[in-house]
Amino acid sequence: MNWEAIIPLIGFLIIIFGVGMYAGKKVQSSNNFLDEYFLGGRSLGGFVLAMTMTATYGSASSFIGGPGTAYTQGLGWVLLAMSQVATGYFVLMILGKKFAIVTRKYKAVTMVDFLRKRYQSKWVVLFSAISIIIFLFSAMAAQWIGGARLIESLTGLSYISALFIFALSVLLYVTIGGFRAVALTDAIQGTVMFIGTLILLIAVIIAGGGISSIIGDLTAENPNLVTPFGSEASLTPAYVSSFWILVGVGVVALPQIAVRSMSYKNSRSMHRALIIGTIVVGFIMLNMHLIGVFARPILPGIDVPDTVMPLIALEVMPAWLAGIVLAAPMAAIMSTVDSLLLLVSSSIVKDVYLNYVQPKASHQRVKWLSIGITAVLGIIVFLMSLNPPELIIWLNLFAFGGLEAAFIWPVVMGLYWKHGNKYGAIASMIVGVGLYILSDFEVFAQPFGMHAVVLPIFVAFFAYVIVSLATKKFVSNQMNLS
Amino acid sequence: MQEDYRFKIANREALIGVGLVIFNFIWWFAFAYGMGSKDPEEYTYVFGLPDWFFYSCVVGFVVMAVLVTFIVKKFFVEVPFDDEEEEGNENK
Numbered sequence: 001m002n003w004e005a006i007i008p009l010i011g012f013l014i015i016i017f018g019v020g021m022y023a024g025k026k027v028q029s030s031n032n033f034l035d036e037y038f039l040g041g042r043s044l045g046g047f048v049l050a051m052t053m054t055a056t057y058g059s060a061s062s063f064i065g066g067p068g069t070a071y072t073q074g075l076g077w078v079l080l081a082m083s084q085v086a087t088g089y090f091v092l093m094i095l096g097k098k099f100a101i102v103t104r105k106y107k108a109v110t111m112v113d114f115l116r117k118r119y120q121s122k123w124v125v126l127f128s129a130i131s132i133i134i135f136l137f138s139a140m141a142a143q144w145i146g147g148a149r150l151i152e153s154l155t156g157l158s159y160i161s162a163l164f165i166f167a168l169s170v171l172l173y174v175t176i177g178g179f180r181a182v183a184l185t186d187a188i189q190g191t192v193m194f195i196g197t198l199i200l201l202i203a204v205i206i207a208g209g210g211i212s213s214i215i216g217d218l219t220a221e222n223p224n225l226v227t228p229f230g231s232e233a234s235l236t237p238a239y240v241s242s243f244w245i246l247v248g249v250g251v252v253a254l255p256q257i258a259v260r261s262m263s264y265k266n267s268r269s270m271h272r273a274l275i276i277g278t279i280v281v282g283f284i285m286l287n288m289h290l291i292g293v294f295a296r297p298i299l300p301g302i303d304v305p306d307t308v309m310p311l312i313a314l315e316v317m318p319a320w321l322a323g324i325v326l327a328a329p330m331a332a333i334m335s336t337v338d339s340l341l342l343l344v345s346s347s348i349v350k351d352v353y354l355n356y357v358q359p360k361a362s363h364q365r366v367k368w369l370s371i372g373i374t375a376v377l378g379i380i381v382f383l384m385s386l387n388p389p390e391l392i393i394w395l396n397l398f399a400f401g402g403l404e405a406a407f408i409w410p411v412v413m414g415l416y417w418k419h420g421n422k423y424g425a426i427a428s429m430i431v432g433v434g435l436y437i438l439s440d441f442e443v444f445a446q447p448f449g450m451h452a453v454v455l456p457i458f459v460a461f462f463a464y465v466i467v468s469l470a471t472k473k474f475v476s477n478q479m480n481l482s
Numbered sequence: 483m484q485e486d487y488r489f490k491i492a493n494r495e496a497l498i499g500v501g502l503v504i505f506n507f508i509w510w511f512a513f514a515y516g517m518g519s520k521d522p523e524e525y526t527y528v529f530g531l532p533d534w535f536f537y538s539c540v541v542g543f544v545v546m547a548v549l550v551t552f553i554v555k556k557f558f559v560e561v562p563f564d565d566e567e568e569e570g571n572e573n574k
Contacts, residue, residue, distance in 0.1 A: 075535050079514050082539045086503050089550045093499025098492035100563050211530030223522040226532050228514045237515050244507055267560040274558075278550045282543040416496065 005314070005323035006155055012327040013169055015188065023181035039109055040180035044264045046272025051190030052183040053091070053273065054280050056256050056339050066285075067292030068308045074218065074225030074296075076235045078289040083240075085285065086248040087257075088278035092270060094252050095261040098415050100270070103262040110343070111258040111411065112351040118414045121422035122356070127429055129351040131406045132255055133344055137381070139399035140340040144385040147333040154310065154326060163385055166334075171378040174338045175371050179263070182338040189334065194280055196325040197287035200313055204294045207316040217297035225296070242450035245457060246401060253408035254400065255347075256339045341381075345374040398436070401453035405432030408457055409464040417468075421475040424468030432460035488561045495558060502553070506546050513538035 023040075035042065044052070070077040099114075106117040112132065116125045147170075148163035155162065174182065208214040218225040229235050251257055264270050295302075295312040302308055313322040349370050354361060361369070409432070410425040439452035517525075518534030528536040 075532065079510075079535065079539060082510065082543065085543055085546055086506055089546075090499050090503050093502070094496050096492055096495055096499070097561060097563070098489060098496070101486075101488055101492070101561075104563055212527065213530075215527070215530055215532065219522060226525070226535075227522055228518040228534060228538075237511070241507075241511065244503075249503060266563060267558075271554050271558050271560070274554050275547075275551045279547045282547060286539060286543060416493065 004319035005326065008320060008323035009154065009327055009330065012192070012324075012330070019181060019184045019188065023184055035109060036180070039259070039263045040183050042104070042263055042265065044183055044260075044269060046264075046269040047276060048183055048187045049260065049264045049269055049273035050276035050280060052186035052339075053257065053260055053277055054088075054284065055186040055190040055193065056260065056336060067288055067295070070289040070292030071296055071302065071308045073230040073235065074222075074227070074293055076224075076228045076230040076240070078286070078293060079228050080235070080240045080243050081247075081285050081289045082282070083244045083248045085278065085282040086244065087251045088281035089274050090249055091252050091257055092261060092274050092277065094412065095258060095415070096270070097267065099258070099261050100264065102415065108262065110346050110350050111255045111407070112347060114262075115410055115414065115425070116351070116355065119410070119422040119425050121426070124410070124422055124425050124429075125351055125355060127426065128407070128410075129347045131403065131429070131433065132347045132351075135399040135402050136255070136340050136344050136347075137377075140337055140344070141381050141384050143333050143337045143340070144381055147330065147337065148385065150310065150326070150330055150333065154323075160386065163382065167378060167382040167385075170334055170337050170341070171375060174341050174378070175375050179342060182342060183260075183263070185334075185338070190280065192324075192327055193284055196327070197284055197291065199321070200317070200325050201287045201291050201294070203316040204291050204298065204312060208294055208298050211294075214294050214297055218293070221297070221300075225293070236449050238449040239451065242454045246404070246451050246453045250401075250404035250408060250453065250457065253404045253406070253411055255403065255407070256336075256343050258407075258411065259343065259346075341374060341377060345370060345377055348373055348377075401451075401456075402433055402436055404453060405436040405456040405460060408432075409460055413464055413468075419472065420464065420468045421471060423471040423475070424464040424466075427467040428460045428464035431463040432456045435459055491559050491561055498553060498557065502546075502549065505549075506542070509542050509545065510538050513542065 066077075066081055070081070102108075102118075103114050106114060108114040108117060112125055112128045115128055144163065144166065147166040148159060151157065151162035151166055152159050157165075205211055205214070208217070215226060222231055224231050224233050227233070228237075228240070264273065291312065292308055295308055299308075299312055299315055302311060310322075310326055313325050317325065349366065353369065354366065406429045409428045410420075413420045414425065433456075435456035436453065439456070514534050516534070517537065518532070522532075525532045525534070527533065531540065
């Protein structure tokens with residue numbers, strides 16, 4: 001075993017536990033359990049808010065998969081990844097103050113809570129809760145597999161033992177600490193990602209003999225690697241641009257991001273988070289993907305793109321430093337998993353159970369149910385990750401786009417357009433998710449050369465507006481945003 | 483009944499967000515495909531990076547970070563989120 005690399009990783013996990021315990025104390029002493037457990041008492045400051053946004057977003061998909069793809073595609077993929085700079089400011093500006101004010105007024109704790117109060121419709125709630133449970137649950141399983149693979153490759157333990165270590169550490173502190181624990185550890189993890197990618201990038205540039213020589217080597221190998229069009233010249237401007245929808249502006253509609261937009265303390269924290277978030281997201285995305293591209297001349301011929309990050313780290317740095325830096329992707333995966341886990345359990349407890357099964361459940365009961373369901377969900381994901389079924393992998397590919405297609409208009413138009421109503425919201429969700437699932441079939445795969453998520457979002461907008469207007473006279477009792 | 487004054491601020495800030503993202507996109511697209519579409523042999527290099535990449539991704543990011551900082555500091559207004567004093571104001 002590679003102890004020099006493992007010890008920093010263990011140290012990191014211990015720090016995380018400490019934070020979970022500390023946050024757990026706050027949950028115990030809080031008199032509003034739901035607000036505290038799922039939203040950290042709406043008290044996040046600017047720095048923590050920015051970091052938790054970044055860490056939640058910069059998940060395994062971008063941290064492990066992104067640099068790997070950049071390694072294969074060259075600078076064109078870095079260009080694509082830079083569309084994510086927009087998430088740093090766009091989400092908070094769009095949901096922004098209005099979402100914060102309205103969700104407080106509604107006493108909403110989850111995104112679905114907001115939709116329920118806004119549209120006063122059982123069907124909107126059930127459809128949303130089901131979308132969240134299915135899509136996020138699948139996204140989560142894939143992250144667990146990624147986390148376990150990382151521990152596996154670093155420690156040389158078997159996949160199952162690695163998965164077990166990963167699962168145990170995640171579950172322990174999510175169940176104890178709730179949202180505050182997740183947000184606080186996100187702040188640590190975001191910082192690790194920030195510094196980690198910078199150190200690694202510098203080390204890679206030095207190992208490659210400077211930027212000019214690396215770019216020279218790339219051009220000599222395949223000039224396409226330094227163009228915006230990818231190694232096979234297959235990345236068209238339309239396709240790359242459509243990622244501005246998928247990983248840029250569409251992110252507004254992801255429940256795990258939206259819930260963070262109701263958790264901050266005051267306008268000042270929001271303003272700070274806007275600035276810090278933009279800088280941190282852009283910085284991490286740029287560095288991380290450049291590492292992938294620059295790794296190519298140094299370590300040519302890596303077949304499995306997911307292993308680019310760990311391999312290059314162990315190649316260009318001493319083992320102990322690699323351990324610290326590799327804590328970063330570990331951090332990214334863990335923080336994504338935690339927040340997804342929390343979201344799925346809040347969907348079950350808050351959105352389904354408290355609304356339609358047992359509205360009068362006692363405080364104590366809700367508390368134990370929340371903690372219990374979070375734990376049970378974790379165990380189910382663990383079991384599924386042991387031998388991942390095909391369906392999960394398929395669903396995970398679709399999870400983020402599916403959620404965006406379902407929620408973007410009900411949330412955004414629900415906030416800013418007073419004529420939007422429940423029929424419009426339901427129509428928009430069904431059209432969005434339906435069309436998006438159809439895109440799995442060849443005909444719809446890349447309409448107009450764009451990513452499959454673009455067309456459903458576009459059509460769902462018209463569904464929302466047209467149906468809302470057409471049914472205007474049937475809707476009398478919905479809550480107006482004052 | 484008059485509209486909550488905070489929503490006017492919120493609406494304006496959301497529009498600023500949309501404006502920023504459009505600007506960001508145009509900058510990113512124009513430099514990447516405007517300068518990057520020629521033959522790689524004709525690229526010029528800035529700090530070792532191809533010019534299209536440097537201006538689109540590196541400078542583009544710095545410009546956005548500066549712009550967001552400036553706009554938030556200059557135009558974003560601090561408002562209270564809790565509304566005990568707003569009780570009588572529930573309808574439009």
